Amino acid sequence: MGERKIEKTYCRMCGTICGIDVHVEDGKVVEIEGMEEHVASRGRTCIKGSSGATWINLPQRLKKPLKKTENGFVEIELEQAMDEIAERMQAIQEQYGKRAIGVWKGEGIGFCQQEELYRRFIHAIGSPNYFSNDTQCYAGRYIGFNLVYGTWPAADYDNSKLIVNWGTNAPVAHSDWTQQMNKARANGGKFVTIDTKYNESARISDLYLQPKPGTDGALAWGVIRELIVRDAVNHDFINKYTVGYEDLKAYAQSFTPEFVEAETGIKQEQLFALVELFISQAPHITSWVGTGLEHQENGVNNTRVATYIDALMGAIDIKGGMLCTEGFGPSHLELNDEIPLKHLEPIGADKHPVIYDMRGECDTLTLMDAILTEEPYPMKGLILSAANPVLTNARADKVIDAFKQLDLLVVKDIMMTETAELADYVLPAASYLEREELHYQSAFQCVTLSKKVVDFGLQNEYDFLKGLAERLGAGKYFPWADEHALNEWLVEPTGVSLETIRQYPGGYNYKPITYKKYEVKAQKGEKSFNTPSGKIEFTSEYVASFGYDALAVYKRPRYLAEDNAFKYLLMTGARKHMYFHGRYRDIPQINKACPEAEIEMHPVDAQALGVVTGDRVRVTSRIGSLEIKVLVLHEKEIHPGSVQITHGWKNANVNLIMPDDRRDPISGFPALKSVEVNIEKIS
Ligand SMILES: Nc1nc2c(c(=O)[nH]1)N[C@H]1C(S)=C(S)[C@@H](COP(=O)(O)OP(=O)(O)OC[C@H]3O[C@@H](n4cnc5c(=O)[nH]c(N)nc54)[C@H](O)[C@@H]3O)O[C@H]1N2
Ligand SMILES: Nc1nc2c(c(=O)[nH]1)N[C@H]1C(S)=C(S)[C@@H](COP(=O)(O)OP(=O)(O)OC[C@H]3O[C@@H](n4cnc5c(=O)[nH]c(N)nc54)[C@H](O)[C@@H]3O)O[C@H]1N2
Numbered sequence: 001m002g003e004r005k006i007e008k009t010y011c012r013m014c015g016t017i018c019g020i021d022v023h024v025e026d027g028k029v030v031e032i033e034g035m036e037e038h039v040a041s042r043g044r045t046c047i048k049g050s051s052g053a054t055w056i057n058l059p060q061r062l063k064k065p066l067k068k069t070e071n072g073f074v075e076i077e078l079e080q081a082m083d084e085i086a087e088r089m090q091a092i093q094e095q096y097g098k099r100a101i102g103v104w105k106g107e108g109i110g111f112c113q114q115e116e117l118y119r120r121f122i123h124a125i126g127s128p129n130y131f132s133n134d135t136q137c138y139a140g141r142y143i144g145f146n147l148v149y150g151t152w153p154a155a156d157y158d159n160s161k162l163i164v165n166w167g168t169n170a171p172v173a174h175s176d177w178t179q180q181m182n183k184a185r186a187n188g189g190k191f192v193t194i195d196t197k198y199n200e201s202a203r204i205s206d207l208y209l210q211p212k213p214g215t216d217g218a219l220a221w222g223v224i225r226e227l228i229v230r231d232a233v234n235h236d237f238i239n240k241y242t243v244g245y246e247d248l249k250a251y252a253q254s255f256t257p258e259f260v261e262a263e264t265g266i267k268q269e270q271l272f273a274l275v276e277l278f279i280s281q282a283p284h285i286t287s288w289v290g291t292g293l294e295h296q297e298n299g300v301n302n303t304r305v306a307t308y309i310d311a312l313m314g315a316i317d318i319k320g321g322m323l324c325t326e327g328f329g330p331s332h333l334e335l336n337d338e339i340p341l342k343h344l345e346p347i348g349a350d351k352h353p354v355i356y357d358m359r360g361e362c363d364t365l366t367l368m369d370a371i372l373t374e375e376p377y378p379m380k381g382l383i384l385s386a387a388n389p390v391l392t393n394a395r396a397d398k399v400i401d402a403f404k405q406l407d408l409l410v411v412k413d414i415m416m417t418e419t420a421e422l423a424d425y426v427l428p429a430a431s432y433l434e435r436e437e438l439h440y441q442s443a444f445q446c447v448t449l450s451k452k453v454v455d456f457g458l459q460n461e462y463d464f465l466k467g468l469a470e471r472l473g474a475g476k477y478f479p480w481a482d483e484h485a486l487n488e489w490l491v492e493p494t495g496v497s498l499e500t501i502r503q504y505p506g507g508y509n510y511k512p513i514t515y516k517k518y519e520v521k522a523q524k525g526e527k528s529f530n531t532p533s534g535k536i537e538f539t540s541e542y543v544a545s546f547g548y549d550a551l552a553v554y555k556r557p558r559y560l561a562e563d564n565a566f567k568y569l570l571m572t573g574a575r576k577h578m579y580f581h582g583r584y585r586d587i588p589q590i591n592k593a594c595p596e597a598e599i600e601m602h603p604v605d606a607q608a609l610g611v612v613t614g615d616r617v618r619v620t621s622r623i624g625s626l627e628i629k630v631l632v633l634h635e636k637e638i639h640p641g642s643v644q645i646t647h648g649w650k651n652a653n654v655n656l657i658m659p660d661d662r663r664d665p666i667s668g669f670p671a672l673k674s675v676e677v678n679i680e681k682i683s
C-alpha cells in the first residue's frame, strides 16, 4: 500500500458542490469523505458524493476518442479527432453559414465557468446558437425571480424563522441545505412544504400542503389576498421599494379562500395556517421555489407570485430572509456584448424572446424541429458536452431523429451514453476531480477553487474548446496556455489570488455580508434593485413589452380546464437521492439499491387498475407509450389520479412520451410535470 494523501476539493456529482476530502493513494482516488470546514455542506456528503471514487474509476469509463465508421466506433488518437472535427465544422460553416453549428452544454459540467467557456466558444466562431439543459431547468425560475427582484435572492436558511419549500424536495435535491435547515429548525424555525407529493421535505415539516399540480399560482394569490385582508403586509417597505402594489391588490381580490379551495384542493384551514405562519414568523422568511413550479405551463408566473410574498412581508435582504448577495466580480468569459449575434436569428429567440434576452439561451426543443425541417435555416453540426438529451429532453423521439440527421454530432462525456451512441465522434472528458475550477457559495459570499487531484491524461473542457478554436481561426479568444492561466485571468479584477482562495478550502469570504443594501442605495440616489424601475416589480413593464401580462396572472392548467380523454395526470422528474437525471446507473452499489424505473400511484388508482407493487403497466400519452413497473404509495403521498415517473431510465424513458407543445409562453419550458396519460395493466 502506498501513502495516502488527503486532497481538499469539491464534489460535482451534482450541482450542489459540497466540500470533500479526497483520499488519494498511488495516484488513485480510493475514498471520498465530507469536508468538515466547508461553509455550506459542513462535513456531509450524500451517497452520490461518496460513490464518486467508484464512478471515476469504472472500467467502462471512456479513455480514448471514438470515431463512428461503417463498422461502428473505432478508437483514434486525440489529435486526429480534433483535426477531423474542426475540418468538418469548417466545411459546414462554409456551406451553410456560421450559424449552422451549435454547442450544447449539459448539467454534467453545470454552470459558471464551464458554461461560460461554451458560450464564449460559440460566439468566437460566429454562431449565436448556444443550447443547454437550462431550457428545462433553472432559467424559468431565474426569469421569475429576476423579473421581480432583478436578481435571484439567496435564502439565509441558518437564521430563518420560516422555511418554505415550494415545489422542491430540498433534502433530496439540495442536500447540503439540510445542514442549514436543521440549524434553523433547532433554533425554533418553522418548516413548510407545498408539494403535490408527500416527499422527504414534507416529512420534516410543521405544515404540509398538497395542491393539485400546476395550481400553485392560485394558492399564492390566495395567501396574498389573506395577508392584505388581515393588513399584515409591510406597508412601509412596499411604499418605498416596490411598484405595482395597487394592481396586485386589485387582482388578488378574486382569490377568496373558497375559490382557492376549489381550484387547488387546499382546505381553507390549511390556507389560514400557512398565512398565520407567514405573519408570525415575518420578516425572517426564506422560500425556495423548485422545479415543481417551473415545469408547468404557467411556471414563470407561478414562481413570480410565490416570490411576491417575500417582498410583501419585507423579507428581503435581511438576516434570516432572502439575501441580495454581492458577487465576487471575476472577469467574464462570454462574448455576447463583444460579438453580438442576435441578428443571426438564434434558434427559438423569436418564439421565446425573454429567455434569449435575459439568459442568451437558445431553445433546445425548437432546435430539433430546425434540424428536421431546415427551418428557419439548416442546423448541421452540434458539439455537445456533459448532457444526455436522449434521456432528458422532452420529445426524446425527436432528439433521436434529429441527431441522426446531423452532418456532425460530437459528444464529450465521461461514459458512453444513449446520446453518445448517435455521435460521429465521442471524446472522453476529464472529470471534476481532474480540473481546476472556481465555484461560488453565493448565500455565504464565498468562493472556492477546485483541484486536479488525479490525472488520467484526459482532455478538459478548456483544452477541448481552445484546440477547436485554434483550428478554426478563433484562437485569439482562447489565449491562456491552460486552465490555471485562465483561472488567474478570471480572478484578476478581484485582487484576490488563486493562492489565497486555495488557503481557504472551506470557502474564501470575499466580502462581508451586509443587509438592507436597498436602503443605502436609495440614500445615495442609486437604484435600490437591479430592475428597470430600480424597485421590486410586482408589475413588469419589461415583460409586458414582449406582449405578456405585466402582473403574474394565474392561468388554470389546461389539464384541468379541458374535457380530455385522459384519466391520469403524470408528473415527472421527482428526484431520487441516488440518481442524477441520466447518471449513475452504472455505479454497482447504487444500481443494486434501485435497479428499475417505477410509476408511483395512489392505492385507489392501483385498485381500480387491478395492480399491486411490482406489476407492470402501459402508460400512454398523446405522443406515445411506455411500459413500467408499479409502485403503490401510501394514500397520503400522492393525489388520486396523479402518478409520478422519474426520468433518466433507458428502458422506461419517460421523455419518449413527453409532448413538447405545452409550454410556458415566457420561458418556453415544456410542462414536464403535467402530462395527461392513460394507464392499463399489462397481463
Ligand atoms: N438526487 C438528485 N438531486 C438532484 C437532481 C437529481 O436528478 N437527483 N437534479 C438536480 C437538478 S438539475 C435540479 S434542477 C434540482 C431540482 O430540484 P427540485 O426542484 O427540488 O426537484 P425535486 O426534488 O424533484 O422537487 C420537485 C418537487 O415538485 C413536486 N411537484 C411536481 N409538480 C408540482 C406542482 O405542480 N406543484 C408543487 N407545489 N409541487 C410539484 C414534486 O412532487 C417534487 O417533490 O435538483 C437537483 N438535485
Ligand atoms: N421528464 C423530465 N425530464 C427532465 C427533468 C424532469 O424533471 N423531468 N429535469 C430536467 C432538468 S432540471 C435538467 S437539469 C436536465 C439535465 O439533463 P442533462 O444535462 O442531459 O443531464 P444528465 O442526464 O445528468 O447528463 C449529464 C452527462 O454529463 C456527463 N458528465 C458528468 N461529468 C462530466 C464532466 O465533467 N465533463 C463532461 N464532458 N461530461 C460529464 C455524465 O456522464 C452525463 O452523461 O434534465 C431535464 N429533464
Ligand code: SF4
Residues within 6 Å of the ligand: 011, 012, 013, 014, 015, 016, 017, 018, 041, 044, 045, 046, 047, 048, 049, 050, 174, 175, 176
Ligand atoms: S449533494 Fe452529494 S452529489 Fe451533490 S455535491 Fe454534495 S456530496 Fe456531491
Ligand SMILES: [Mo]
Residues within 6 Å of the ligand: 107, 136, 137, 138
Ligand atoms: Mo436541473
